[in-house]
Amino acid sequence: xxxxxxxxxxxxxxxxxxxxxxxxxxxxxxxxxxxxxxxxxxxxxxxxxxxxxxxxxxxxxxxxxxxxxxxxxxxxxxxxxxxxxxxxxxxxxxxxxxxxxxxxxxxxxxxx
Amino acid sequence: xxxxxxxxxxxxxxxxxxxxxxxxxxxxxxxxxxxxxxxxxxxxxxxxxxxxxxxxxxxxxxxxxxxxxxxxxxxxxxxxxxxxxxxxxxxxxxxxxxxxxxxxxxxxxxxxx
Numbered sequence: 001x002x003x004x005x006x007x008x009x010x011x012x013x014x015x016x017x018x019x020x021x022x023x024x025x026x027x028x029x030x031x032x033x034x035x036x037x038x039x040x041x042x043x044x045x046x047x048x049x050x051x052x053x054x055x056x057x058x059x060x061x062x063x064x065x066x067x068x069x070x071x072x073x074x075x076x077x078x079x080x081x082x083x084x085x086x087x088x089x090x091x092x093x094x095x096x097x098x099x100x101x102x103x104x105x106x107x108x109x110x111x112x
Numbered sequence: 113x114x115x116x117x118x119x120x121x122x123x124x125x126x127x128x129x130x131x132x133x134x135x136x137x138x139x140x141x142x143x144x145x146x147x148x149x150x151x152x153x154x155x156x157x158x159x160x161x162x163x164x165x166x167x168x169x170x171x172x173x174x175x176x177x178x179x180x181x182x183x184x185x186x187x188x189x190x191x192x193x194x195x196x197x198x199x200x201x202x203x204x205x206x207x208x209x210x211x212x213x214x215x216x217x218x219x220x221x222x223x224x225x
Contacts, residue, residue, distance in 0.1 A: 004154065034213055043114065043202055043216030044155075090155070099168070100214070102155040 002027050004093050006103035013081055014111050021076040021106045023091030033074040034092040034100075035065055044090060050074065061085065086110045115139045118203050118217035125193065126225055133188040133220045135203030143209045144186040146178060149200040149219070161186060162209050193224045 003026040013019045025031065032051050036044040048059025055067040065076045074091060091103040116137045125131050135144065146158040160168035161180040175197075177189040186203055200221050204214035 009152070036216075041218070043116070043118075043204075043218045044214070045114065045216070046213040049213050099157060100155075104152055104154050 002031070002093050002095060002099075002101040004091055004101050004103040006089075006091055006106045008106050009104065010107045010109070012109045012111055015083055016080045018079050019077065019081050019085075019108065021089050021091075021108065023074045023076065023103060025072050025074070025091075025093045025101070027072070027093075027095060029095060032094040033065075033067060034094065035059065035063070035074070035076050036090045036092060036102075037061075038088040038090065038105075040087075047076070047089075081108075081110050083110050083112060114215050114217065116203055116205055116215050116217035118201075118220050120220060121218065122221045122223075124223045124225060125190070127193060127195075129193075130189070130191040132190065133201055133203075133222075135186040135188075135217055137184055137203075137205040137215070137217075139205060139215060141205035141207050141215070142183055143206045144180060144183070145204040145206075145214065146186065146188050147202040147204060149202055155202070158188075160209065167209065190222075193222075195224050198222055198224045 005024045007022045034049045035047040037047050038044045048057050050057045050067045058064045063078050088105045090105050093101045119134045143162045148156045157170050158172045159178040164180050179187040200219045202219045203217040206212040206214050
């Protein structure tokens with residue numbers, strides 16, 4: 001089975017600073033990769049996804065992620081964060097089949 | 113609103129109660145899912161329905177019983193739950209079960225007392 005590791009459970013960052021949220025997964029077989037964001041008291045919202053093609057994927061709200069096959073990573077980045085980016089972020093991996101595998105989440109707190 | 117609506121938003125139930133969670137989507141999606149979200153744990157897939165047929169049951173205890181009467185509605189019937197079943201229950205839908213991302217509902221916060 002796949003495993004998804006989000007190394008940082010909490011990331012505090014000052015407003016307008018850059019941020020990187022890390023995600024590594026276990027399998028080297030072909031997978032699809034996703035990042036989701038969860039605001040308080042809400043469900044998960046898709047930020048971006050990698051299916052194929054360019055390894056740099058741009059998503060909503062100024063986020064982007066880079067797929068690195070050799071390192072089995074899919075780190076999420078934003079060059080300048082806003083207060084409104086405070087939320088929980090989940091990395092997810094989908095090998096062939098129905099099953100998504102989610103990480104345990106990274107809580108991003110943007111400090112004014 | 114994401115297009116996936118879950119009711120109720122909050123539910124407190126005793127261990128001997130019977131209750132149901134409801135999920136509704138009008139996105140034209142054919143696949144629907146139940147997930148359990150517990151603090152500091154990965155989301156746990158519970159059930160998958162594709163074109164109203166259950167295609168996956170991830171070893172979920174029988175005190176959780178899903179029902180999918182049509183592609184737009186999904187229920188989770190609950191009975192004789194345990195306190196450790198307290199969690200956020202998320203419903204999601206997708207066009208199919210291939211490489212699509214999900215659209216999630218806002219969840220039902222369940223507390224078992």
